[in-house]
Amino acid sequence: MRQFIILLSIIGVISSCHYDKAEVDMPNIPKDTLKISYSPSSSTIIVGTAGSSVSPIIKNTVVGIVTFKISVPTTGFSLDNNGVISWANSVPKGTYNLGIVATNTKGMVDSTRYTLYVNASGVATAPSSFVYSPASSTVNQGTAGSSLAPSINTGGAAITYSLTTAITGITISATSGVISWANTMSPGTYSITVKATNSVGSISTTYSLTIVYLVRFSVDILPIISNQCATCHHGSHTTWTQWSTINNESAAIYSRLKPTGNMPQGSSLSPVPTTQVSSGLFRDLFQLWITQGKLNN
Ligand code: HEC
Known part of the structure; x- marks a missing residue:
C-alpha cells in the first residue's frame, strides 16, 4: 500500500510537471476562421422570374479575397465574385438546394446551403429578397430628397409598402416603395423600417437616412x-x-x-x-x- 501511494505521488509529480511544461510551451494561438452564411438562406419565386440572392455574410480572419463556387454547377444558376447567387428565368419549377463553397487565401474552406423554390405560375407566395440599394443616404439639412425604388421578389402578387413606425417628414410610396423626406427634417440619423405586404405575407427591411447639419x-x-x-x-x-x-x-x-x-x-x-x-x-x-x-x- 505504502509503495502504491509513493508510486501515485511520483505519477502526480511527473504529470503536474508535464502539465506545467505543456502550458509554457504551447501558448494559446487563436485559430483562423472562415464562415459563410446567407440571411435569408432561401427565395421563393414564380417560374419564369430571374433574380438573385442577398450577399453572403462572410467571417474571415485571413487577409485576402474569398472566392466562391457552387459545389454542383446547376444549369441556370451563377455566382458572382461576392458570392451573390443569380438564377435565370429559364430555371424550371422545382426546389434547388445549392451548396455554396467559400475558400480563403489560406485554403480554408466553408460551405452553406441556399434554397430556391420555383413555384408554378399562379401560386402566390409571401414577398422575399427585399432590399434598397443603396440602403442609406446622407444629405444636407434643408434638402428634400428620396431613395431609389427597392428591389423585391413580389411572390407573384401585388405589393403594398408602408412604414412600420411613422417619422415626421418621411413618407413612402405605397406602390413603388420609394422613400421621400422633407426639407424640414432635423439633423440626425434615422433608421427607417419599411414593410412590404402582399396577399400571402410580408417582409421588412431598413433604410438609413442621415441629415447633416447645415452650417450657417x-x-x-x-x-x-x-x-x-x-x-x-x-x-x-x-x-x-x-x-x-x-x-x-x-x-x-x-x-x-x-x-x-x-x-x-x-x-x-x-x-x-x-x-x-x-x-x-x-x-x-x-x-x-x-x-x-x-x-x-
Ligand atoms: C494673439 C494673436 C493671434 C490670434 C488670436 C490668432 N492669430 Fe493667427 N497668427 C498670429 C501670428 C503672430 C502669426 C504668425 C506666426 C505663425 O505663423 O504662427 C499667425 C499666423 C497665422 C496664419 C498664417 C499666416 C497668415 O496670415 O495666413 C494663419 C492662417 C492664421 N494665423 C490663422 C488664424 C486663425 C484662423 C485664428 C483664429 C482661430 C488666428 N490665426 C488667431 C497671431 C494670432
Missing part, C-alpha cells in the same frame, strides 16, 4: 473668426470680419485651426454642439462649411 456662416462661423482671429489678423495683412476674405483664405484658416494647427494663438476654441459635428470641434464645423460650398448664409 453668420451664426456659426463669422462670430468665431471675427472675435478670435481678426483681433490679431487685421489691417493690411488681412481682415477676417466678412465672408469674402474668410471665403478667399478658407484653406489657410482651416489648416491653422486648433487642435491640429496653432491658432488662435494664445487661446483656445470653444467646443461646438455635437448635434452639428460629432467631434464637437470648431475645426470640423469649419471644414463642413467648406464642404457645403462655403455658403454666405
Whole structure:
C-alpha cells in the first residue's frame, strides 16, 4: 500500500510537471476562421422570374479575397465574385438546394446551403429578397430628397409598402416603395423600417437616412473668426470680419485651426454642439462649411 501511494505521488509529480511544461510551451494561438452564411438562406419565386440572392455574410480572419463556387454547377444558376447567387428565368419549377463553397487565401474552406423554390405560375407566395440599394443616404439639412425604388421578389402578387413606425417628414410610396423626406427634417440619423405586404405575407427591411447639419456662416462661423482671429489678423495683412476674405483664405484658416494647427494663438476654441459635428470641434464645423460650398448664409 505504502509503495502504491509513493508510486501515485511520483505519477502526480511527473504529470503536474508535464502539465506545467505543456502550458509554457504551447501558448494559446487563436485559430483562423472562415464562415459563410446567407440571411435569408432561401427565395421563393414564380417560374419564369430571374433574380438573385442577398450577399453572403462572410467571417474571415485571413487577409485576402474569398472566392466562391457552387459545389454542383446547376444549369441556370451563377455566382458572382461576392458570392451573390443569380438564377435565370429559364430555371424550371422545382426546389434547388445549392451548396455554396467559400475558400480563403489560406485554403480554408466553408460551405452553406441556399434554397430556391420555383413555384408554378399562379401560386402566390409571401414577398422575399427585399432590399434598397443603396440602403442609406446622407444629405444636407434643408434638402428634400428620396431613395431609389427597392428591389423585391413580389411572390407573384401585388405589393403594398408602408412604414412600420411613422417619422415626421418621411413618407413612402405605397406602390413603388420609394422613400421621400422633407426639407424640414432635423439633423440626425434615422433608421427607417419599411414593410412590404402582399396577399400571402410580408417582409421588412431598413433604410438609413442621415441629415447633416447645415452650417450657417453668420451664426456659426463669422462670430468665431471675427472675435478670435481678426483681433490679431487685421489691417493690411488681412481682415477676417466678412465672408469674402474668410471665403478667399478658407484653406489657410482651416489648416491653422486648433487642435491640429496653432491658432488662435494664445487661446483656445470653444467646443461646438455635437448635434452639428460629432467631434464637437470648431475645426470640423469649419471644414463642413467648406464642404457645403462655403455658403454666405
Ligand atoms: C494673439 C494673436 C493671434 C490670434 C488670436 C490668432 N492669430 Fe493667427 N497668427 C498670429 C501670428 C503672430 C502669426 C504668425 C506666426 C505663425 O505663423 O504662427 C499667425 C499666423 C497665422 C496664419 C498664417 C499666416 C497668415 O496670415 O495666413 C494663419 C492662417 C492664421 N494665423 C490663422 C488664424 C486663425 C484662423 C485664428 C483664429 C482661430 C488666428 N490665426 C488667431 C497671431 C494670432
